[in-house]
Amino acid sequence: MRILSIHADCMWYRVTKKTKLAEPVDILEDRMEECVVLFCCVEKLDEKNPEHVVESAKKNVTARLAKLKVSQVMIYPYAHLTSTLGSPECALGILKGLENSLRAESISVRRAPFGWYKEFEIRGKGHPLADLSMTICPYEGTECDFTCPYCHHPVRESDMNPVCPGSGSCLRKDDTFGRRPGTDPVEKPVASxxxxxxxxxxxxxxxxxxxxxxxxxxxxxxxxxxxxxxxxxxxxxxxxxxxxxxxxxxxxxxxxxxxxxxxxxxxxxxxxxxxxxxxxxxxxxxxxxxxxxxxxxxxxxxxxxxxxxxxxxxxxxxxxxxxxxxxxxxxxxxxxxxxx
Missing domain, CATH: 3.40.50.10160 (MTH777-like)
Known part of the structure; x- marks a missing residue:
């Protein structure tokens, strides 16, 4: 999960158009002052352990709120922080889970609707700690087998799918990610x-x-x-x-x-x-x-x-x-x- 957190004087939004993924809403326009805005993006990897993602995000957010001495949060779905989006069902579930878990900590929480086009205005405070990006890992605190050479996410071998029809997995536990058994690894340049x-x-x-x-x-x-x-x-x-x-x-x-x-x-x-x-x-x-x-x-x-x-x-x-x-x-x- 990716979160862009902005300490703001105020945040305002208004829904403009629904997508086919839109959740039902009653509130079409909302505003919050003296708050931390969480631009949230759920990733494909989060589907492996959504409960852990919610709990870890809650801990990171509450720690930031304590440091800033803020008790109000607006959660704003924002799909543009990753190239590996999670499913809409999982994304909405995690965002609702984060909303409820923060509310259980006596934090005032509002959540912009999922699956809607929205216009918004935000006025950030602009101090050194006002803006912060967070990456919430569903595998945090556990051992992983590989790191993806393309997106740099941690990967467990048990989560990988065979790519060679009829041959089973192309990987053994003693092989490196991206290497066929019995061959040397071929690593592409990170950049030209x-x-x-x-x-x-x-x-x-x-x-x-x-x-x-x-x-x-x-x-x-x-x-x-x-x-x-x-x-x-x-x-x-x-x-x-x-x-x-x-x-x-x-x-x-x-x-x-x-x-x-x-x-x-x-x-x-x-x-x-x-x-x-x-x-x-x-x-x-x-x-x-x-x-x-x-x-x-x-x-x-x-x-x-x-x-x-x-x-x-x-x-x-x-x-x-x-x-x-x-x-x-x-x-x-x-x-x-x-x-x-």
Missing amino acids: TALLVPGCPEVPVQQALALHISHNLRKRGTALTVTGNPAVLNLLKVSDPEKLYLPETIVLEKCIEELVEKKRDCKLCIVFAHSDAGISYAATMRHLLPASRLIVIIFGKDPEALAALIDFPCEKIVDKAVHNPMQLRKKINEVFGWVV
């Missing part, structure tokens, strides 16, 4: 071109993980450029004197200049952030590369607080990593679908 943006080299894990990402992108055919301030670039160069892992490097100021002048472009941008300066770098890249996939790796002593500062579209990898890179490396591999 990529830009890697490490921040100031103050936190030890960044150097190792930057080389790890560079190595894995390049060996899968991605044309990669690494950009940063002179200090971080020199540190990486000293760590890789024979240039086994590092590709082209360019000072960040020059790189931004080329991006502004449209002399440089990329399909994927990865930014390291262990301070608010790193978040600013990521925001700059989002502005200069609006059509590119942007991944922000947030780490250090208080990564959750940093992640809360992000108010622009991106994918986030968050871990409290300072000296030990192993857990963050695992999360990075899962996002990219790398088998290493």
Whole structure:
């Protein structure tokens, strides 16, 4: 389940036209002030464990409400947050379940109708914590067998369907997702071109993980450029004197200049952030590369607080990593679908 949460002065909507999926409604127009608006999108994967999705969403939302000191919520169905929509029946059930579970916590809840075209107006408060994206995983707290290399969702082998008629499953438990038994994995490039943006080299894990990402992108055919301030670039160069892992490097100021002048472009941008300066770098890249996939790796002593500062579209990898890179490396591999 995907949720875009906005702390708002007010939210207003009015239904305009029904679809064939429209639920019966009595209220055609509604308004709520001093509230948190939840733009909610139920995904196909949520059908595996809808009760867990509702419970996890409730916990995440109530924690956010407590932090913002807000007791009013408007749930707004919004199908445009994913490319893998769940069934209408499951989606409506989960949205109603979230509505009821929040109401049971003494929260004032209103829900915009499902399956209707609506016009709406929202006035966000615009403070650093006003906007927040959430991803609710139906497998949270359990072990999964694979990560989908296309959508990066966790996958259990028991949930997969055979694709070879008459041959049963094409996978064994000791095989990698996407590999036929007895063969080596074939991994497609994550992107044809990529830009890697490490921040100031103050936190030890960044150097190792930057080389790890560079190595894995390049060996899968991605044309990669690494950009940063002179200090971080020199540190990486000293760590890789024979240039086994590092590709082209360019000072960040020059790189931004080329991006502004449209002399440089990329399909994927990865930014390291262990301070608010790193978040600013990521925001700059989002502005200069609006059509590119942007991944922000947030780490250090208080990564959750940093992640809360992000108010622009991106994918986030968050871990409290300072000296030990192993857990963050695992999360990075899962996002990219790398088998290493």
